[in-house]
Amino acid sequence: GAVVSQHPSRVICKSGTSVKIECRSLDFQATTMFWYRQFPKQSLMLMATSNEGSKATYEQGVEKDKFLINHASLTLSTLTVTSAHPEDSSFYICSAVVSGSEDQPQHFGDGTRLSIL
């Protein structure tokens, strides 16, 4: 149980393109989802906390207009990287927590590798 699906797994696109990444909880509902960024050989860096039906909470230094987050349902959160540039190239990972079980761990998707040319 507690499967999180992330799509797409790999994106290669030109500079200036906007890219949308989807994060779905397949077998549970998730009031809260998280978006992370991971650079090679480094740990995960939290970008934002996504709450269903409300605005996301962004970590310090993360541009909310650059990384748009929408959490419209209890099973889906999306991250849109707007007007992406080469420096946005990274591994983006989402996670979700089972609704009503705030003492439970985060379950992670398999990540999206974004490459901006």
Next chain:
Amino acid sequence: QKEVEQDPGPLSVPEGAIVSLNCTYSNSAFQYFMWYRQYSRKGPELLMYTYSSGNKEDGRFTAQVDKSSKYISLFIRDSQPSDSATYLCAMRGIAAGNKLTFGGGTRVLVKP
């Protein structure tokens, strides 16, 4: 100083050996402790989840938490080449809104 310290490795062991991993932390508010395994180009996979101090065993994995020393460990018995991955410790407090603080990860190589 980082809130959670973890030796980056690599930690190289022969197949069948015990892998010993640990993290130290400074925030006494941490109450929930997790170990994740991450293969290259994949998301982290939850291995162990513990609350407060104590031991927890699941198959070949044993997690230990010593809150008095602010030290957590993960032991992998009878290690296999498929255990070669990066292991991340993570922790949070009760009032953290589920936000995790991660260690930097330890890369483990199990040689056949």
